[in-house]
Amino acid sequence: MRKIVVFSNMYPSTQHPTYGLFVKNQVGLLQSAGLDVDVVAIQNPEKGKIQALKKYMTWFFRSVLYMMKNRKKLSLTHAHYAFPTGIISLIGKKMFGIPYVVTVHGGDIDKMAARNQRIADMTKNILRQAESVIVVGDKLREDVINNFDVPEANVHVMSMGVDTSIFNYVAKVEAREKLSLPIEEKILIFVGNVIQAKGLLELVEAFDSLKMSFPDSSLYVIGSQKDGQFVEELRSFIREKDVEDIHFKEPLGQADLALWMSAADALVLPSYHEGFGLVALEAMSAGTKVVATDVGGLSYLLKDQAGILVEPKNPDSLAKGLWSALDENSNVIDETVVQAKIAQHSYETILEDLLSIYRSAEKGQVDHSE
The missing domain is CATH 3.40.50.2000 (Glycogen Phosphorylase B;)
Known part of the structure; x- marks a missing residue:
């Protein structure tokens, strides 16, 4: 060639x-x-x-x-x-x-x-x-x-x-210590463009509901905020719902992002549509549970208990999925399937x-x- x-x-x-x-x-x-x-x-x-x-x-x-x-x-x-x-x-x-x-x-x-x-x-x-x-x-x-x-x-x-040399398992405590994050807190992260099609309004509503069961929890929204009109709509919605512990971060380099994934209890991706959902695969490779909508490529990537699939545009379904991810007694993820998916990609x-x-x-x- x-x-x-x-x-x-x-x-x-x-x-x-x-x-x-x-x-x-x-x-x-x-x-x-x-x-x-x-x-x-x-x-x-x-x-x-x-x-x-x-x-x-x-x-x-x-x-x-x-x-x-x-x-x-x-x-x-x-x-x-x-x-x-x-x-x-x-x-x-x-x-x-x-x-x-x-x-x-x-x-x-x-x-x-x-x-x-x-x-x-x-x-x-x-x-x-x-x-x-x-x-x-x-x-x-x-x-x-x-x-x-x-x-x-x-x-x-x-x-x-997925580059498994970057997105690899780091113990949660170690990752949180490096990022100066609370050890005991429940941490959720979203990674992607801050746009309506990513389901962020539904995520805020679901997180608000989740706080009743997990009051000591935080949500970090990591990604580009170039859609100023929607970002303001999202922030207004957060103020209107009076939801606390939602933090915004600009896009991160891959090494930093991998560390945040390892530090999180779950990555959430409530998209309306998704061709594949690479960040979901990266989170899986970093040893983190994934909660995502049952759409597009995510339906295939997370099937067979590789992740937790929820209904799109449905805050109640999303809240239940997040609850399952955070519940320490829940066995919703099949680690053997996860590892097979990582090897495949x-x-x-x-x-x-x-x-x-x-x-x-x-x-x-x-x-x-x-």
């Missing part, structure tokens, strides 16, 4: 170190295996119509120019997100004969393709022309096959993986599967247009 280029509309920078970090981690994994990998990506998460148009157009032309210059060196391109990123890889195949792989992360199917028929048709073409389609969860596999007519044999389920397994997909794609272009 010669050179690979990864295209992504999300990638970290010094100013935004967690933006698309999962893509950077996979690139690093490939480079550690000796592959020659370049990246052409958007590193600026700022929104606004003019800003978005400018950055996407610049990225588009940089990407096409890169393929034009390197077409004889490239074995394949790898697009993260079907739309809009997959358009670049599709152009590379049509103009320069470069095969491509595309990873579907969820929002590109659940949200972007649902905007209008034109985007849906473009997404379908991108997916069907790809040598291989990688989906980060089983639910996405069903959607890609059934809703976009992609041949079943061409779709591979493979998460972005370890970097070693992911790398082996990804290299196999790349080798198949490199063997030659496949026309899926029929």
Whole structure:
């Protein structure tokens, strides 16, 4: 295999170190295996119509120019997100004969393709022309096959993986001492963007109910607060409900985040939809119970007692799930299943599967247009 280029509309920078970090981690994994990998990506998460148009157009032309210059060196391109990123890889195949792989992360199917028929048709073409389609969860596999007519044999389920060298077990007492957290307190953490679709209003309501059974408990909301309008709505709701012991923290680096996961009694992820739910897997790898809504990839990741699944948009169900996680006499988690899930999504397994997909794609272009 010669050179690979990864295209992504999300990638970290010094100013935004967690933006698309999962893509950077996979690139690093490939480079550690000796592959020659370049990246052409958007590193600026700022929104606004003019800003978005400018950055996407610049990225588009940089990407096409890169393929034009390197077409004889490239074995394949790898697009993260079907739309809009997959358009670049599709152009590379049509103009320069470069095969491509595309990873579907969820929002590109659940949200972007649902905007209008034109985007849906473009997404379908991108997916069907790809040598291989990688989906980060089983639910996405069903959607890609059934809703976009992609041949079943061409779709591979493979998460972005968990780095078990970072997200590993640390004794709760040790982790809390390092973070100066109370040893006896019940601690819940949420990790993710502070947006309505993550179910945070329901989480506040559920936590308020939980405090009756566990008065000495705290909730830490860790993540980006860029949606100022919703953050204010959330804070107003907390004041209105008069809920105490809810703390907000900005996004953390992976090593710090792993320590917080080890310190917590449970990670809670009450999302309305979730392509995979990587933070849930990371928490499992850190030895922490996970309470999450029974949606998308979470339904598959946490089934068979790997975690505690609750009804989406249902504060009562969420409160019961959190109570089960905090109850010391509750045996709701099957540790054998948890360890099997971690092994399935370890970097070693992911790398082996990804290299196999790349080798198949490199063997030659496949026309899926029929």
